[in-house]
Structures are given as structure tokens and as C-alpha cells.
Amino acid sequence: MNPISGPPYTLPAGKRLTFRILLTTLLGLSLTLAAVGYTLLLSWQLEGGGAAINEAGSLRMRSYRLAMELEHQQVASKIVQELDDFNRILNDLQTGDAKRPLFLPASQPVREQMQLVQKEWQQHVEVNARKVLSETDLQNKQAMLNLYAKELPVFVESINKLVSLVEVELTEKTTWLRLCQTALIFMSLAASIALLYLLYLWIVGPVTRMQAGIASMSKDDLSVRLPIETEDEFGVLAQAFNQMADHVQSVHRTLEERVAEKTARLQEQNHEVSTLYEIAGFLAGPHAIEELCRGFLQRIMQRMEADGGTVRILDNLSDNLHITVHEGISEKMIEEEHCIKTDDCLCGAATHQGIIIVRDFRKMDQQRRYRCQEEGFFSLAVFQILAREQVIGSFSLHFSKERNISSEERRLLETLGKNLGVAIENQRLIAREKEFAVSNERNLLAQGLHDSIAQGLNFLNLQVQMLEDSLSRNDVEEIKDIAPLLRAGVQESYEDVRELLLNFRTRLQDSNLESEMRNVVAKFQRQTGIHGQIEFVGNGAPLAPEQQLQVLFILQEALSNVRKHAQAGEVSIRVKNERDFSLTVTDNGEGFNMDKVHEKGEAHVGLRIMQERADRLAAKFHIASQPGEGTTIALELLRQERLVA
Template sequence: MDAAQSLPIGKRLTFRILITTLIGLSLTLMAIGYTLLLSWQLEGGAAAINEAGSLRVRSYRLGMVLEHVSSTTAAEEMEQFNNTVLDLQTGDPKRPLFLPATPAIRDQMNVVEGDWQRRMQVFAMRAEQAPEGPVRQQALREYADALPGFVESINKLVSLVEVELSEKTTWLRLCQTILIFMSLAASVALLYLLYLWIVGPVTRMQTGIARMTKDDLSVRLPIETEDEFGVLAQGFNQMADRVQTVHRTLEVRVHEKTAKLQAQNHEMSTLYEIAGFLAGPHAIEELCRGFLHRIMQRIHADGGTVRILDNQSDNLHITVHEGISEKMIEEEHCIKTDDCLCGAAVSQGIIFVRDFRQINNQKRYRCQEEGFFSIAIFQILAREHVVGSFSLHFTEERVISSEERRLLEILGKNLGVAIENQRLIAKEKEFAVSQERNLLAQGLHDSIAQGLNFLNLQVQMLEDSLIRNNLEEVRDIAPLLRAGVEESYEDVRELLLNFRTRLQENNLESEMRNVLAKFQRQTGIHGVIEFVGSGAPVAPEQQLQILFILQEALSNVRKHAQASEVRVKVENERDFKLTISDDGSGFTMETVRQKGDAHVGLHIMRERAERLSAQLNIESVPNKGTTISLYLLRQGRLVA
């Protein structure tokens, strides 16, 4: 728009259209005006012919009036004749009425007016004023003799006017014909100019736009004029140049972005693959080996190592290696953190060596002696703490890009987390084994150790009786020894049964029924179990602790309660509740508190309840039995 407004006014299309329109309108108005003028003249000439023709009639009628009518009527006729002559001389634009302004008509009109003024009016006035008699008759004869010549003058005037009007009629028809041809010519010229100035440029521009929509970015419009369409064509060409340039640049950018996205996809796939591997249940050495192998494939490294840091001795130990000679591994299987590049990376961070020849040649680098040209060393981090380092060795010059550096840093952190997780899992397993051993030791102390102590006392008494040769005491001690051995044997079997218990197919109900059935077979005590509720299943790790608590409770019933019946009730709603009640001898809670940790069975049950995040309640009345209740609230339940 700015370029169009800056055009000179003579070159603007709007100015040309305006000038053409004004010229055409002026010519049309002139032709129409001239036609109207001719029509007006023809109309006025026709009225003049009528008036001139009426003079002949008035001349004859004046003669008749003079002969037979009074002088008053003759005077009126002469006055009307004079008015008509005056109208023909001066004309009347309102009617319209006027004689054509040609010299012949004007001269003839003067002749008619002169004849009238000098002859015919004089003769008429004499006849009018003369009394009846020879003088009047003489005046009438003179009027009658002059009348044919006067009428002939009027006829000549009418003929001249008719000839003039005939010529004007011809001119009118010629002007109308010319106006028709002018209209046709103007229409043709207007169409040509519209095509030349508007339709042609618009068509060319439409064609160019259509080609551009079909991705023909090489299209250009010819600049044939200097008007607005020329400016528009120039702007179109500039736009096409810009679009073509942008398209070429865009293609380059698309290729660059595509390559970048492919690299990122490769990077992400590598990250997901290695992260998925590190998340698996692998030993630390297997984790490091799989990690190193995948990293070397991704980076196209020729060798590599993974070193784990020993924080106590500040040593780095090679855990796994690939593409490295045994001689180098023998020399570097254990290095200090300030020794060589791999050790320095632990404290300094990432280390890149693009060309060993460009660094200190006086210092010995075993990697360079192995024939490696470049090396990249990254830290293995776990929660911002250095766990170790891994190195990638290249036999040719290698530059690590920023994307690869970011990927390797992330993978180093993932490896550190995986190593730390495996260490925590190992510690957790060690702690779990320790706890189970503690429970086993408590069980042995509560049952077998006390039984063996009893047997030891009985054996000492047996030895004393044999020394004294008291067979009566020997016979009394022997059944006690047998009973003690059987009791210890039962305790061992029960402990082995409890610690070898495993849930089959995650079915707590069937396992609890099996435990109660074995208890009935071994002790002969009647048992009843009841399951209530349709809550979600308990998580497997919690089911196993519940089963251990049931086994421990039944073991206490066998050892101490002297009961005849045991009832077990399981209520599984949003909360979980286990109730074990017997009709045995019972005890007082004061007695339990006095024994403290010596009552190992109850202590073991409380520890298992704490593992469950559950509440264990014990209610017992001497000679009225004992009830043990385990409450696992919904907040403490794990998802199965």
C-alpha cells in the first residue's frame, strides 16, 4: 500500500480510470446535449412553420372580415397578425417558438414583415377606416390585389424553414447514429482497457498464485506497467523470492531437525534400554557388564572399564572391562583416586582427551601405550555421591558431542542409583536374614535350649544315681529323659515347620487351614477356624507374617495352655483382624511382665506384628483361657 501511494499521480491506475471515465462522460454529454439542441430547434422550427402558416389564413380571413365584418373585428385580426409576426421575429423559448437563424430565413422574414407593415396593413387600415363607398372599395381592391404576392412571400418563408428543419432532422439522425457508434466504440474501448489494465494483470496474478499453491515456487509475474498492478506484481515477486528462500532454508532446517530428532530418538531409546536393564534384578557385576557393553555399542568405543570406589581405602577397583588387555588390567585393577586419569575423574568430574599427543608427554599413560588415541571418563553418581567412574577408549580421534555427553552423564547417574539399590537390597536381605536368625535363636532359646537344659540336669542326676547304684532313681529318671527328648524333638520339628513355611499360590485361607489341621493332628486338640468378610486380599509379604503369628500362637497353646479347643477367626473387611482363643489354663499379664524377654513366644509375635504395622492384643484369665487379637488397619495394608 505504501508503494502504491508513492506512485506519481499520472502513473496510478485509478487516475487513468478517472480520466478515461471523465472523457467518455464528457463526449457522451456533448453528444446528448447537441442532440437535445437539435431536437429543441426542430420543435421551435415546427412551431414557427405553424405560426407562419397561420399568417396565410389570417391574411385571407382579414380580407373577409374587412368586407363583411365591422371595423372592431378587423382591428382585432390585425392585432393578432402583428403579435404572430412579433413572435416569429423574437421567438418564444418557453413554447418553444423561433425561426432558424439563417440569413435567407431572416431576410425572407423581413420581406414578409415589410410587406405587412408597408402594404398589407396599410391597405387593411384604409379599408377599415373608409366609409362605405368607392374609397373603401378601392382599398379592398388594393388589399386583394396585394394578397397573392404577400401569401407567396409567406409560403417562401415556410418553405425556407421546412428546408432548414429538414437539414436539422438529417443532422439529428446523423448525431443519433454517431452516438450509437460512439457508445459501441466506448464499450469496446472500455472492455479493452479493463482487460489491459485490470483483467489481464488479475488473471496473471491468479495464475501465479495458483502455481504457487501447487508448490511451484519458481513462478514470477511480468512487470508490464508502472501502476498499482505493477507494484503488486513486484510485491508478489518479492514474496515469491522470500517464500522460495524460506522454503529452501526450511528444508535445510527440516533436515537438521530430522537428523536431530533421529539422534534424540536414538539417545532416548538407548537411555530407555539401559535404564530398563539397570532396573532389573541383576548383581552389581552383571549390571556394570551389561551397562558397559551397551554404552560401547552406542558410542562405538573400542574399549572401556567400570571402576567402583572403595570409600574406606580411597581406591578404585576395576569391576568389569572390555577391549582392554589383561596386562593393563593387571597394572590398574586397583588405583588411587589421584592416580591416572580414571582416578582423577572421581574428584575432578568428566575428563576428555581428544589426542594423547597433545597432553603432557612426560607422564606415562597406560591407555596411550595400549594404542588408544582418545578417552572419555565419566563419574558414576548416586544421590550426588561418587560411586565410581567408567571410561570409554577409542583407537581413533573421537569428539564427544554435547548430546552424547548429556546422555553419558545421565546414564552414569542411573548406573550409580542401580548400584546403590543393589547394595541396599543386599543390606535389606542381610537384615531380613539377621532378623529371621534372631527369631530362630529366640525360638531355640525358648524351646530347645530349655529342654536341653532340663535334659542336662536329668543326665547329671542319672550319673549320680548310677554312681550310687540307686536303680530306683534311675528308673524314675529314664521316663523323664525320654519325655524331654520327645519334647525337644517336637520343638525342633515345629521350628523347622514354621521357618520352612511358604505361601502357595498366595492363598492365606488354605494355608491357615493347613496349619490348624497339622496342629490338630500333632496335639489332638480340637480346632475351629472361621473366615468372615470379602475384603481385598492381603499382600503376600503381610500374609506370611500373619501365618507365622498364627503358628507361634498355636505353639504356645501346645506348650503352655493345656487346652481342649482352639478357635481361630479371620475378619477381612477394610481392616483385617485375626483372633486366636483357647480354653486353656491362661495366665496373668503380671506374670508375663515379670518374665520380660524370657517369654520368647509372645515377644516374637509382637516383633512380627510391628513388621506388619499392626496391633497385637493379649487377653488372658487364669483357668479361663487366652485370646490373642491381631489388628491390621486399612492404613497399614499393602496392595496385593
């Protein structure tokens, strides 16, 4: 049976467990928020009513204080300020202030009593107080003061009644607040119990049943099935579990066969991987091309149990296919096929057509000659050898019995053919690189010989001609002048030869550039008597050996130029090795005119050789010099051009 397949289950929104949980949560949250909001409203009203009681109670004190100030004839401005504060408080009580908060209860008795208090203040108490304040006659002023004192108890009694009414309202609200808080507690307990029950009913129960079913199945009870009691996600999950159990039960019947099949396939894959790893490791080694091909063929024949095999390399210029190595093939067949055209046989045709597999030569065209069949082989498999997507040859496997090449084996042999091609191409590139390196070094050697020794020999040839002329004229004085020049020319040529031989024999010991450079400077001092000092700065990573050798050659050539041309008394070398690498050689010699050097072009050998070596490093090379001011040679190798040592 195949695994469960088909469209995914889709449930209506009303039957989804997530919808019920969300609805229950929203309902409980709404009730909770409503209860909390109502308790907050009651608390806010109680706070505002308490502030109103305080303000109303302060009116009584202010009334008596106003009477005392009028009686003691206080400053008029102070009394006017007191009257304004009184009006402000009455106005706050009337209109309320939500920010503080401060407001009176909205009941009708409280509002009517507040209006009565405000009316008595405006029509009696405030009027009498202002008359007392404005009256100048003492007798009338006393009469008005007596009237104010007479009406004051009535006004204070109205305030007391207002405070009493507010307190009654606040007492009722306090009772409601406590009832709401108690109800909220019981509602929370009820909601918690209901939530626990619903969680058990909707989640815990189905999960427990699912866990029990899984536990039974883990004990090899494949007959276990879950009851489908709901139409929500757990119902769908129970249905899927039952279908999975049906599938597992059916698969279990053929499990041994499937395990054996998978095991055999896994062993085959492991064998392929080990073969690929072994041959790839061999091909990665430093072997000659013939050795690579022979080791490759032997391992492939052993892996495929072949009775014979060949590896042929293609010559693209002549379209010939040459047998490089062979195993299990007679010398007669090798003699006939050691060099064939690509269309002469199946091994050659594979270079154009791709893989060629012959299971039975008897089923092939009997009008055509097949040398493999004449050798007694029954089956044949030929694969291309590829390098950079280009065919460079083919390899063949010959079987004495019928042999079927599976798709996995075909894929393996194709991959190994590419690996062999890459290995052959790498060996060719290595050989070309060595040839190129030797050619470059020979070119530099030839340049050095031509541009130094040849010039010295030319000078000696000229002096010899002059000597012959002097001898013919028997000019002894001129001969005495020419002889030292000949000796000096021979000595200089000898020193040039020794220096060239020394430079081209130079090799780094243990990749220690610093010690080799110090040795070069010390040898330069011994040979020339010129004082030289070298300074190393930085602790960067060492250069790659090939880069270190080029830097050493540039230093030797720079010191050679100092010896030949600078007539210096001191040379300073500074090596800075950080992320970038730089070499600076400075002498205090005669210097030269850079414009004249540029006019000579390539005639100045030493500078050109240093420039070529700097180009090999992909480094910047700079020369600064002025007549009488010495010369500075600078080499800078940037971090992106450095090779890892």
C-alpha cells in the same frame, strides 16, 4: 530471516473494530429501548385511561341508584356507605392510582371538567342527598328529593362530558401507539439492514479476503499479499499476514536445508532415546553387578563406536579405584591399573573433577605418563557413575582416532552413568536386604532353639544329675520316678525340634493364606487332639506374600503356646480381611496372669517371638488373659500398613 518480532500493535480506541461494533450496538439498543419504552408508556396511559372511563361511567349508575335508595327510604347506613364510595371514586379519579393503574389524562379540558363534576357533587348532589337522609318531615323530605332529582340530570351530563373528553384523549394516544409500533417495525428492518451491511463491510469482507489469501498461500502461491484498506484490527491482521508471507517466502528458499538438518537432529535424538531405553531396560533386569557393568560397557562402546573401555568401582574407605570390567584393553594395562588411587590417572581424577574429555593426547602435558596413550589410543572420555548424588565409580571410553563428544552425547552419557549407579546401588541394596532377611530368620531360629530346646536340655541335665545321685545311693524308687521324667523331657524336646523345623520350612503355596491356615489348624488338631475351628470373614484384597508368611508364623506360634501351656479343650480362630486385616486366636484353657508375664519380661519366648513378627508387619499385637478364663491373642494390621499383593 528471523520470525516477526517487535512490540505488539496498539490501536487508538476510536479505530478499533470492537469500539465501533460496541458503539453501533449501544446506539441501536438505545433507540430500540426508547421506542419500546414509549410504546409501553402509551399502553400504560391507555390502560389507566380505560380504568378511569370505567370508574367515571360507574358514577352515573351510582347516582341513579342513590336516587332510588333515597326514594324507597333504604337503611341510612347503606345510603351513607354509598355516599362514601361515591366520594372515594371521585378522589381516585382526581388523584389517580398508579398501581391499578387508574388516572385521568393530564390535558386541561379533562382536568377542568373533572373539577366541575366534583364541584357539582359536593355543592349540589351530595348536599341534597344528605338533607333527604337527615330530614324527618315527610313533606320537606319529598321536596328535597324532588330537588335532588331535578339536579341529577345536570350532574350526569357533566359526567358524560368527562367520559367523552377522556375517550377523545385515549383515541389520540391509541393513534400514537399504532404509529410508534409501525415506526418500530420499520426501524427494526432498517437496523437489521444497516447491521448486515456494517458486518459485511467491517468483518465479512476482510475475512473473505483473508480466507482467499490463505487459500492462495496453501496452493504454494507465496507472492500473495492482502490490501490494507482499514486501520482497525483487520488492517493490523492484514499487515501481519503480509509480514508472515514475506517470512514464509524467505524461509521457503532454505527449506530443504532446514528439513535435512532437522531430520538429522531428530534421527540423532531418536538414536539417543533408543540407546537410553535399551540400556535402562537392561539395567533394570535382575543381573549381578559385574554382569550389569559388562552389558552396560558393551552397549555404550557400540553406541559411541569406541575401541576400548573400562568400568571402575570406587572404594571410599581406601580411596582406591578397581577395574570391574574392561573391553579392548590389553592385559598389561589391566595388570597395572586393576587397583589405583584416584589421583593416579585420568579415570581416577574424574571421580573428583567430573567429566574428563581428551580429544588428542599429543596436546596434553608430555611430561606426564598416560597409559592410554601408550596403548595407542588417541582420544579419551571419562564419566562419573553416580548413585544418590554420590560418586561410586567411573567409566571410560577409548578411541583410536580423534573423537569429539557432542553436547547431546555428553548429556546422554551423564544420564547413563547415573542409571548405572542406581542399578549398582539397587543390587547392593537387594543383597543387603537378603542378608538382613537371612540374619533375621537365623536370629528367630536361634531364639527358638535357645528358648525352647535349651530349656528342655537344661531340665534333662538336672534330671540326669539327680539320676546319678540316685544311682550312687542305689535308690531304686527314686530312679523309677526320674526315668519317666527323662522320657517326657526327651519327647517334649523332640516335639519342639520338629515344630521349629516345620515352622521354618513353611512356605505359602500360590499365596493362598486361607488354605495354609486351615492346614495348620488341621495339623494342630491331629497332633494334639484339641478341637480347633477357623472362620474367615470379609472379601478384602490378599495380603502381600511376605505379610501372609508372617501372619502364618504368628498363628503357628500361638497354637504352639496353646499346646505347651494352655491345657485347653478348644481353640477358635477368626480371620477378618476387609480394608483392615485382623487375626484373633482364643482358647478355653487355664489362662495366666498378665502382670506376672510382664514381670518376666523377655523370658516368655513365644510371646516375644509373636510380638517381633507383629513389629515386622507394623501391626498391633494384643494379649488378653485371666487365670481360669482362657487366652485371646489379637493381631490387627491397619489398611495403611498393608502391602499390595
